[in-house]
Amino acid sequence: MLRVLYWLARTKEAVEPNLKSLLSGKLTFSEFQRNVVEELRTPVLYTKVFSGDAMAPTLNDGVPPGQAGEKVVIRRLVSPSERTVFLDDIVVCRDPTDDRRNYVRRVIAMPGEEMVSDDPRDIPFSIPAGHCWVVCDNDKAVEAADSRKFGPLSFDLIHGRVLYSIRSPTNFTRIVNSKNAMRRDHIILAVEQSLLGEL
Template sequence: MLRVLYWLARTREAVEPNLRGLFSGKLTFSEFQQNVVEELRRPALYTKVFSGDAMSPTINEGVPPGQAGEKVVIRRLISPSERTVFLDDIVVCRDPTDDRRNYVRRVIAMPGEEMISDDPRDIPFSIPAGHCWVVRDNDKAIDAADSRKFGPLSFDLIHGRVLYSIRSPTNFTRIVNSKNAMRRDHIILAVEQSLLGD
């Protein structure tokens, strides 16, 4: 039953964004089919090492500056939007000012939410449609860029959601995301976890 739910979830994730392309005329039916098949062949999970203390203590707690950080398990998000990214999720995103850089950040506001600063000189504003507000967990890492520096983040710049941080083969931690994300990711994690290896 778990594998059936897994393939249903994966198929839905692969079909939905490509279906929009098909109906809008951006994709032919052949391209639609090819994209869906290619997406289903790729695992939904992958690992990557992130350095820096921007997300400490959640990720890289106690890792000295300049050293490789923890490996994280990431769930790819094919078509990130309000339907797949939720408040309090820890996501991997591309820097909107430098597409060579990727960050791990926490989503703290969604489209339509009003942002009010502690600084009375800042003017309140609402998060625009198709965007969210992401921040670092470690307020002491003042050089680490987040939405306070680059503004609202387009959902299109989100690559995935962090599920685990791995310090060693015997020392790993499940990352607590939103309840919606934890429920959706559970099925993918249960089926693909064995494929991750080291």
Template sequence: MTRTKVIGGQVGRASINFKGLAHEAYPSTLPFYNLSRGNMQVFIGDVVVMKDPEKPSDCIVRRLAAVEGYEMASKNEKDEPFILEKDQCWVLSDDESLKPKEARDSRLFGPLPMSDILGRVIYAMRSAVDHGPVQNSHLAMGKDTSVLSVELDVDEMAKNLKT
């Protein structure tokens, strides 16, 4: 049910505040609950792995902020509000200080297809001593606890860390 993705550099650093990990650290290894299996769902507030809109062979990690039916309004009064259409989503970086170009989220790309989401990140590991569950939506956290207890092997993940 879970897959592991190695994410680093600016892709990982700009995306998500992985609470519980050391300050300024970004995870190297991210197990995620695979969307293509079963009927796994993602919820607003979840950290997701998705295809990079500019380079679909790569992945980015962002937080799901809105889904179809949500009205999107800008702080810029010149921008007209719009409603996300069927199978569209809006993702954001947790770092609000970043400009859209730096954050590489929906403020730059606009609405993205839900089909680009590969899964929900459930755990983050920077090192053998710096790791922990990812803070997702309450709905997801309840579901992820059982997956983590059955499938997560921290020792194996630590052995496979890329340095």
């Protein structure tokens, strides 16, 4: 049953964005087919090493500055939106001011939510549609960029959600995300778990 749910979810993720492009005339039918097949052939999970203490203690807790951080297992998000990214998820996102930089950050506010600062000089505002607010877990992180520096983050800049941190082949931890994300990611993990064995 999990495999059926897996392929249903994968097919939906592959078809929806490409169908929009097909219907708007941005893709031909053969390009649509090629994109969907390519998406279905690409595993959802991948790994990456992130350095820095911005997400400590969740990630890289106690890793000395300048050393490589923990390897993380990431679930690729094809069409990030309010339907695939949730409050309290730990996501991989591109820096809106420098597309060469990627960060791991926690989502703490969604579209329509009001942001109020402790500083009375700051004017409250609402998160615009298609955006979220992301922050570091470590408030003491040096030079760590998040929404407090670059403002609301467009969902389009989110690449994926962090599922595991891996310190060694025998020391790995499941990252706690939102309940919605954990439920959806369980299906992906159950089917693509062979990839985890190769890490």
